[in-house]
Amino acid sequence: MEFNDSLTIALSKGRIFKQVLPLLAHAGIEPYEDPELSRKLILETNRPQVKLVIIRASDVPTYVQYGAVDLGVAGKDVLMEQGDTGLYEPLDLRIARCRMMVAGVPDADPGPERLRIATKYVASTERHFAAKGQQVEIIKLYGSMELAPLVGLSNLIVDLVESGNTLKANGLVPLEHIADISARLVVNKAAWKMKHASVTELLAILREAVEASVAG
Ligand code: ATP
Numbered sequence: 001m002e003f004n005d006s007l008t009i010a011l012s013k014g015r016i017f018k019q020v021l022p023l024l025a026h027a028g029i030e031p032y033e034d035p036e037l038s039r040k041l042i043l044e045t046n047r048p049q050v051k052l053v054i055i056r057a058s059d060v061p062t063y064v065q066y067g068a069v070d071l072g073v074a075g076k077d078v079l080m081e082q083g084d085t086g087l088y089e090p091l092d093l094r095i096a097r098c099r100m101m102v103a104g105v106p107d108a109d110p111g112p113e114r115l116r117i118a119t120k121y122v123a124s125t126e127r128h129f130a131a132k133g134q135q136v137e138i139i140k141l142y143g144s145m146e147l148a149p150l151v152g153l154s155n156l157i158v159d160l161v162e163s164g165n166t167l168k169a170n171g172l173v174p175l176e177h178i179a180d181i182s183a184r185l186v187v188n189k190a191a192w193k194m195k196h197a198s199v200t201e202l203l204a205i206l207r208e209a210v211e212a213s214v215a216g
């Protein structure tokens with residue numbers, strides 16, 4: 001299979017890259033280098049038209065939005081947090097799956113004051129509690145949210161939960177489900193038009209790869 005256009009795909013290192021690799025391989029795309037070992041940010045593949053661009057997870061939608069890359073793979077958590085940036089989101093890759101949850105200390109008495117919620121996901125948290133008609137104070141953190149209730153920074157946290165082991169190890173329990181999360185393929189709107197045949201061909205083979213891996 002040959003693409004008519006050059007295609008750049010933005011990916012983050014770590015779990016997204018690892019879990020996208022088999023899908024790309026199914027589509028006949030294999031990078032020549034491992035981003036965990038190489039310092040290169042633009043990776044060539046066995047398909048001369050296809051390049052992988054290594055970007056921080058939360059920056060992927062921005063690069064795609066501005067057309068600096070044609071396509072990207074971003075967690076639904078990141079997309080929900082950014083709001084509508086005018087990207088196409090044509091395919092759920094069904095990888096990097098987890099849940100966005102409210103969590104806290106079991107049986108904690110919140111007291112009469114406004115609940116304080118520590119999270120990296122300010123917009124999603126705001127939306128969740130607003131939908132319940134609950135006024136909360138949100139404290140923005142950049143990582144290790146589990147610590148916040150343990151030292152009295154917040155009553156609750158909003159974080160991604162996969163197995164629940166990290167919560168458990170810190171004496172926390174999941175309390176409310178906010179959203180099911182997985183990684184999505186996102187496409188720049190101009191690339192969708194200008195490189196339509198190539199983009200839709202890549203989309204079709206990735207969809208097939210997702211279905212094969214879900215079935216297998
Ligand atoms: P940044 O590098 O910008 O801080 P990050 O630390 O969230 O981003 P990763 O930890 O690699 O980056 O996560 C990338 C994506 O993987 C997240 O956006 C989310 O969709 C998914 N993810 C994060 N944590 C989990 C988890 N525990 N289980 C499954 N998927 C997860």
Ligand code: MG
Nearest residue numbers: 014015057143
């Ligand atoms: Mg991380």
